[in-house]
Amino acid sequence: LERSRNLTHLMTGCLSGAVIELLQTVGAVADDFLYNAFVVGGFVRDLLLRKTNMDLDIVVEGDGIAFARTLAKKLGGRVREHERFGTATIILHSGLKIDIATARLEYYEYPAALPTVELSSIKLDLYRRDFTINAMAIQLNPAHFGRLVDFFNSQNDLKQMAIKVLHNLSFVDDPTRIFRAIRFEKRMDFTIARHTERLIRNAVKMNLFGKGDDPRFFTELKLLLNEENATPAIERLADLGLFPFLWPDLRPHLNIDRRLRHCLVQTQRAISWFKLLYAGDQYDPWIIFLLAIMGRSPLSVLATFCDRFHVPPKTRALLLGEKQLADQASRQLATAGPPKNSEIHLAFKELRIEGLLYVMAVARKTEVKKAVSSYITKLRHEKPLLGGDDLKQLGYRPGPIFKTILETLLIARLDQEVKTRDNEIALVSQRFPLR
Ligand code: ATP
Structure with a gap:
């Protein structure tokens, strides 16, 4: 450890008192166990870059699970154990997550008279990591x-x-x-080093991915598409030759063609527009990018994609459902003249935000883009003035008819055929006469 440098000063400058105290507790418990304990990976990388990272990855040279149990008692939290991997996750009452892993001591038997050598297990643990920038640790023992x-x-x-x-x-x-590699390169504005890039190109050439049936491909793709600015990362995927592996049906356009680039720009634009207006809303940008990239592929190709990458059934159903509804809505709205509000509502009402933004991104006609914008900002919030209780008072018996009546009222309201409560009451009694 010639390069040993102490980061206590940097840590107290960058981290909250609570996090420092937590790290000290980890170190103290490690001493009780006679283990060495370290915080590793992205946390260390981001600390040195003076960026906050709330994912705590701890490695102990010893039994990680026993260690996690004791630590959780001390900190107050739940433990999830992964026996097979010797890892555990502690979830603190505050919601903070701490991952604990075991670095196994490995003994190297030398022949003949030489003694068994114990190789520092933290070194082996770090050597097995993805990139050098993620392969640092900070010791926590007091x-x-x-x-x-x-x-x-x-x-x-x-x-x-x-x-x-x-x-x-x-x-x-x-x-x-x-x-x-691509995700970190684009997120941090780093560069994949020349030798490493050569290794990537070789791996791609040798078709090292095989069938892609490791579910982590999809996990990592999702993370990449969820990055703040996914467009450069997607272009890098194409540049490194990964499109034929991910989307074989786009093969003729190996080097991201103009159309795809345009589509990515439009997607980013739709997402930025939405984020500006609804900063706190939860949605998954990766869905929009994936749908947009496969925008010109038929539904069956998306289904094949999901099968190949072992997309979980729920996610698969969601993706296919959004694509089907969104493509159908786009077609409908693009063929007719300027749509009525009720037509927009009918086309879009089953879609999630992701599907709507996908429609906005791939639409060629401004009318369709405008329809999405008007639906998201106005139409989706509209409601009839009358509610279930009013209908009961008017003498209707609760049942499936309520949904039909309220939908009829909503449509009339969207097309500005009713304004007041009295207008609505009149419309109900006219369309749904009571016997
Ligand atoms: P992020 O900021 O996106 O969370 P991170 O570096 O914390 O980035 P994680 O995916 O949370 O990334 O992984 C935590 C650590 O585990 C990494 O820093 C890296 O050292 C290691 N790691 C993760 N995935 C791999 C992998 N496929 N191969 C080797 N090491 C990995």
Whole structure:
């Protein structure tokens, strides 16, 4: 550990008192167990970049699960154990998550008279990680609190803003790292180092992905498409030759063609527009990008995609449902003249925000884009003035008819055929006469 540097000062400057205290507690419990404990990975990387990262990944040289149980008692939280991997997750009452992993001691038997050598297990743990910038650790035991563990010159790569693998077989061991390389490159505005890029191109050429049946491909793709600005990352996917693997039906347009680029720009624009208006709303940008990229593919191709990448059944149903409804709505609205409000409502009412923004992104006609915008900002919030209680008072018996009546009223309201409560009452008694 020649490069050992102490980060306590940086930590107290960048982290809240609560996080420091938490890290100190981890160190104290580790001492009780006679283990070494470290915080590792993205947390260390982001600390050195002075960015906040609330994912705590802890590695202990010892039994991680037993350690997690004791730590959870001390901190007050639930433990989820993953026996097979020797890992555990502690969920604190505050909602903060701490992942605990075990670095196993590995003994190397030397022949003949030489003694068994114990290789530092944290070093092996870090060596198995994806990139040098993610392969640093900070020790937490009280006597060494804040000591930076950097075996692989990671600090230098961080300074050079370089994404580098730790060894030549990295992408052979785990091809999903290719997606991670792109994600980090674009998020942090780093560069995939030349040798690492060569290894990626080789892995792609050798078709290392096989069938893509590792569910982590889809997980990593989702993370990539969910990044703040996904467009450059998608273009990099194309640049590195990953499109034929992900979307074989787009094969003729290997190098992202003009149309796809236009579609990505429109998608980003639709998302930015929505974010500006509804900052707090939850939605999944990756769905919009995925639908937009496959915008010109038939439904069956999306189904094949879901099967190949082992997309969970619920997500599969959601993606297929949104695409089907959205494509249908786009077609309907594009063929007629300017649509009535009620027609917009009928076309869009079953869609989620993701499907709506997808329609907005791929629409060629401004009329369709406008329809989405008007639906999101106004029409979807409209409601009839009368409610179920009013209908009961008017003498209607509760049942499926209520839904029909209220929908009829909503449509009349959207097309401005009714204004007041009295207008609505008149319309109900005219359309649904009581016997
Ligand atoms: P983010 O900021 O996106 O959360 P992160 O670096 O924290 O980035 P995670 O996906 O949470 O990324 O992974 C945590 C750590 O686990 C990483 O820093 C990395 O060291 C390691 N890791 C994750 N995935 C892999 C992988 N496929 N191969 C090797 N190491 C990995």
